[in-house]
Amino acid sequence: MALSFDLPENPSFLGDDVIQGVWANPGFGQYFTDHMALANWSEESGWHNDRLTEYSQVSMEPASAVYHYAQEIFEGLKAYRHADGSVWLFRPDANARRFENSAHRLALPVLPPEDFVTSVRQLTALDSRWVPGEEEQSLYLRPFMMAAENFLGVRPAHSVLYTVIASPVGAYFAGGVAPVDIWISRDFSRVATGGTGSAKCGGNYAASLLPQELAYDKGCSQVLFVDAAEKRWIEELGGMNFFMITKDDELVTPELNGNILPGVTRDSILTVAPDLGLKPVERPISVDEVTGGITSGEIRELFACGTAAVITPIGSLKDEDGEYRIDTDKATHTIPLRNHLLDIQYGRVADKHGWMQQVC
Ligand code: COI
Numbered sequence: 001m002a003l004s005f006d007l008p009e010n011p012s013f014l015g016d017d018v019i020q021g022v023w024a025n026p027g028f029g030q031y032f033t034d035h036m037a038l039a040n041w042s043e044e045s046g047w048h049n050d051r052l053t054e055y056s057q058v059s060m061e062p063a064s065a066v067y068h069y070a071q072e073i074f075e076g077l078k079a080y081r082h083a084d085g086s087v088w089l090f091r092p093d094a095n096a097r098r099f100e101n102s103a104h105r106l107a108l109p110v111l112p113p114e115d116f117v118t119s120v121r122q123l124t125a126l127d128s129r130w131v132p133g134e135e136e137q138s139l140y141l142r143p144f145m146m147a148a149e150n151f152l153g154v155r156p157a158h159s160v161l162y163t164v165i166a167s168p169v170g171a172y173f174a175g176g177v178a179p180v181d182i183w184i185s186r187d188f189s190r191v192a193t194g195g196t197g198s199a200k201c202g203g204n205y206a207a208s209l210l211p212q213e214l215a216y217d218k219g220c221s222q223v224l225f226v227d228a229a230e231k232r233w234i235e236e237l238g239g240m241n242f243f244m245i246t247k248d249d250e251l252v253t254p255e256l257n258g259n260i261l262p263g264v265t266r267d268s269i270l271t272v273a274p275d276l277g278l279k280p281v282e283r284p285i286s287v288d289e290v291t292g293g294i295t296s297g298e299i300r301e302l303f304a305c306g307t308a309a310v311i312t313p314i315g316s317l318k319d320e321d322g323e324y325r326i327d328t329d330k331a332t333h334t335i336p337l338r339n340h341l342l343d344i345q346y347g348r349v350a351d352k353h354g355w356m357q358q359v360c
Contacts, residue, residue: 003050005122033127063150071147073102082347107156172309179315183215189228197259208238240304311338
């Protein structure tokens, strides 16, 4: 039976002054709305006890398996307030399908995609007061699922907790859409073939933290991961997918090879590219092709994309051998692509792909 995540009978709400204080400077992922969605799963009962409650601590015993073996997955998607005050989700069904694939890879139970969408819609509806309306602002929804069985044996947990929390957010990077410098990591890999690279699981992000710290030390704000076997093929930035634009208006991104997260923003960019005069191409990209292409002028623009930051121009790639700098003043496609996606999300242009779902 489908889960309903019914609204609580007497929800309590924080005052409007608190929300307006958050909207003044939301940052990213620092503040959380009044409520959260929860559901339990057990081997005996399947999915049950779906509910919306006040946002509060989740109590789990120290023996809970997620603390030991990181059997956990998550998603990220956004709700936008349109000019008429209505609130819309962007492609929640795409996140639901990816969550299903991630659950499979982490040996977690599958939450049916329609239940995922219901949970996100219900929480957004209940906490719609928190959806900001300014440019670059939205309500970031974070569904996640974790092993909740108190057991130290290494096997898939027999009980699991699903949760959705919501956070009003502004720009992901403090510098907004300013170009970022990227360090090419060859000493550390994010994933290897057969690993969890295409799943959105916390472990992948944990593995990216040390290389990320080392990139800061090199004056870069992000890391670019290459394949673990040859250290040659570009994969992704850890939290964002990678794109380049050639002088012939090809929009190229590494093909999904099992190591790369199939980003919803990545897919959306590939889909809208022809509308903006770009030819989308998915194929392997080597570091040499990019560094050589920047030097020769063949490659004109680089950017990273994800739900959180949408599209972020890349100003330079750096490694032990040197720095390869893009002339971002001459970039003609990156910002129009970004604006086009934002226009769809904020309801300023027609949603011809049927991506937006109205919540209220
Ligand atoms: C995204 O932009 O979608 C990400 O995955 C980054 C997020 C984990 C903060």
